[in-house]
Amino acid sequence: MKYAFYPGCVARGGAPELYESAIAVMQRLGIETVELTRASCTGAGVLQEKNRRLGDVLNVRTMAMAEQMGLPILTICSTCQGVMSQANHAVQRNPDYLDEINAELAQEGLVYRGSTVVKHLLWVLLEDVGIDRLKSTFSKELSGFNFAPFYGCYIVRPSDALGLGENPQRRNSLETVIEATGANVTDFPGKTACCGLPILLINQQNSLKMVSNHTGAASDAGADAMVTPCPLCHLNLDGYQPRARKNNRGDAADLPIIHLPQLLGMAMGIDHDKLGMKKHVVSTKDLVQQLNTNATGSQPRVPQT
Amino acid sequence: MQANLKVKRYNPDEPQPRVRYQEYSLDVLESFTVLDALIQVRDEVDGTLALRCSCRASICGSCGMRVNGRAKLACKTRIAELAPNGEQLTIEPMGNHPVIKDLVVDIDTFFNQIRRVDPFIQPDSTPTQGEFIASSESMTNLLGVMNCIMCGACVSDCTVLEVDDKFIGPAALAKAYRFVDDPRDDRSSERLKKLNDEHGGIWDCTRCFQCVEVCPKDVAPMDRIMEMRDMAIEAGNRNTPGYRHTESFIRSVRRHGRLDETRLAVDSIGWTNVPGLLREAPVAMKAFTKGKLPPLFPHKAEGNSAIREIVEKAEGGSK
Ligand code: SF4
């Protein structure tokens, strides 16, 4: 399993713990990666607001690099996944458009034929690693924990560009992975809603209401933490949870927002510092403590094949 | 085949009105839609069930409701597709609309939003004779939005309307686009300015794709909103944090090939907006002490000169 690795800007910026934990986890899973260091930002849908075509050029450029390497792209950011899938979908359906974009990439000696597959780590776990193999890397029992899945927008919509019709397993991929760790899934209404980040700096009041609604509902439903495949959701749900909860519910931020690779790392028994568990605004201390207590009597699980 | 429905019920005329769910199991034809099944329930099982429908052919837009949590036209949703093995389907009224009874919602909410965008052509002159002629090419761009059947599905599932009923909403904003871009309308710039400035306008959409996903007519309201953001900027509306946010983002990609999150925050709030900056400072400090603030000078992508050329070609030089 070898991939062209596209971590995305947030994993290299505001959420370094995502990058660190992903690297550690992929090593355990035997996933080989070559990082796409020359790639640009995907535009995150923001650049596309003003100039969609420019966004497509930048993303096709990245996908052309991977195509040249003969590798599928692996990303750890839902937003990057969504935006690249949308660009891929647009050019794959429209050869003339692809030609136009290729003309702009020619001076860098790049050309895209439309063959690159872009997959979030979440999908790689289900489709390439396989749940049994994944389970075989787990050594700590997470049963007794309650985790609320939070997909955010870009990995579930628009469903045609993301291939959810052909790959129905993607629709509840997060629940599948949480269950694989032995933990319980906490269901709540907002799991595929918006985290509010895109309007944080534009209409903060609305953005914070979203943060408060989602983290509050998951908390009320008994979640010990929320798990997300999207670092942008993490930034808002974690960083702004204290203010959001205080302003809207008058209570304290109590729900750690953990990245998908951190969940896997916990189940694999990877050192918590290596997973960056301290780099959270809403403390993961209780979670980690509980995990340590839990782990004393736990048995490494054998995959059932 | 078997259909199993779990329907949300609410009757304001009961002595103590309360919301409850009622389950129905019935034998239906393979070809049945959710609407067919509900009509069968009403006709044969429970005459008190309230629902709204008319055309039964996804034209009139009156049968919008939530099926398994997502807004759909009941007459366009086949049971065999969603529940081939008799899985239970949860049927609820649309969201973001007040419920009148059972599955019937008050559509005033929807039409009040539509009214906010002055949904009629406002020309400055009258044609010297006959009617205004619009070329076929100038109208093709509007075909998508003109397909709207006012069903309210997008409004039902809009994530911003869930927290803010002042938002104009996806259907009305798509409608606004329809007039902004109509060659016969002479109020485009006023319309754009208003949509840019007012609370609940184009910058309040959070780009969540819900409206694109649920619209039964491929109107893609969000895409229209994004086009209007660009149009508003091009028309000189540069007074919003949303504009500064987008501009700063593009500038960062041009300079570094990557996103510079620190600059993005400061640019969006505005360099001279000291109270705004101070308000965000505690969050930034907290993130900093947790070791997670983005670097002040972001790593550059290795190919950043190539990226700069692409961005400059598309967006013009340095600003
Ligand atoms: S994309 Fe915007 S208008 Fe559409 S549902 Fe989401 S917030 Fe509402």
Ligand code: SF4
């Ligand atoms: S835009 Fe689509 S979902 Fe919204 S009211 Fe019109 S037809 Fe219905």
Ligand code: FES
């Ligand atoms: S009944 Fe007319 S659209 Fe469904």
